[in-house]
Amino acid sequence: MYCKYCGAKLKDEHADCPKCGKNNRLNSSDDAKDFRFALLGFLVPIAGLVLYLVWKKDFPMRSSSCIRGTAAGALLYVCLPVFIILSFVFGAAY
Ligand SMILES: [Zn+2]
Numbered sequence: 537m538y539c540k541y542c543g544a545k546l547k548d549e550h551a552d553c554p555k556c557g558k559n560n561r562l563n564s565s566d567d568a569k570d571f572r573f574a575l576l577g578f579l580v581p582i583a584g585l586v587l588y589l590v591w592k593k594d595f596p597m598r599s600s601s602c603i604r605g606t607a608a609g610a611l612l613y614v615c616l617p618v619f620i621i622l623s624f625v626f627g628a629a630y
Contacts, residue, residue: 567595577605584609 537546537560544555551561577584584606591599 561594567597569597569601574601574605577602578609581606581609
């Protein structure tokens with residue numbers, strides 16, 4: 537295979553061009569911030585975390601959307617029960 541940017545010959549297993557340094561992996565141009573994956577991570581933090589780990593290398597932008605949504609979702613799921621418990625405890629004290 538040949539580099540699609542500069543035409544240098546590449547070994548298939550080396551996706552990054554040794555000459556110009558650009559990434560020749562398939563679909564790498566599809567990488568973008570994507571709100572849908574952030575939302576998925578928010579609703580299903582485990583799925584967001586898995587997608588982040590899978591995409592971290594090939595789709596850095598998309599995986600960062602995932603991990604942001606996951607972090608927000610995880611924070612909510614951790615904070616919400618704590619908030620409910622605290623409001624119950626303090627509510628019961630009055
Ligand atoms: Zn190149």
